[in-house]
Amino acid sequence: MPMGQVPILEADGKVMYQSLAISRYLARLVGLYGENPLEDYEIDNAVDNINDFRAKLAGAQYEQNAVAKEEKFKLLKAETIPYFLEKLDAIAAENDGHFALKKFTLADVYFTGMSNYLSLMAQQDITANYQNLKKVVENTIATPGIKEWVEKRPKKV
Known part of the structure; x- marks a missing residue:
């Protein structure tokens, strides 16, 4: 846990943290973000x-x-x-x-x-x-x- 707290998400060997950063990452993956x-x-x-x-x-x-x-x-x-x-x-x-x-x-x-x-x-x-x-x-x-x-x-x- 990079900052010693949850949430964390591991994808492709990268440990991600910060709830909004994770949310934005996932939103991009599933089409809930912008196109530009x-x-x-x-x-x-x-x-x-x-x-x-x-x-x-x-x-x-x-x-x-x-x-x-x-x-x-x-x-x-x-x-x-x-x-x-x-x-x-x-x-x-x-x-x-x-x-x-x-x-x-x-x-x-x-x-x-x-x-x-x-x-x-x-x-x-x-x-x-x-x-x-x-x-x-x-x-x-x-x-x-x-x-x-x-x-x-x-x-x-």
Whole structure:
């Protein structure tokens, strides 16, 4: 383990690490990435926007000082959460229920995979009032292969 932590992936004798780097590598292999650098940028931009939202939520969620945590959550609920969700919802609307290129990409998989965790940290269902975000999740879960896995996966981890 190069950095002493998971995830890792070994392919062709190369040990890879960092979850997003591995995700991008796999996305290229299975056609969930762009066909040129500009398309790659669109996907990376969406993933990074989602990750920026995650980082903002985590800053409050993992705050150790109770008073500071309460203040951070007030700001999140009043400004940060609505700001990010409105922006992300608009991106999904522009892309017909996807985050980039008007088609199923790594960005959709990333958001869907993170949506429960983001909702937990936001202390609300992040898709409840954002129909385009809900559509991203629905589109992703309806994708062949993903749909079958979701139906048979363990219900609790």
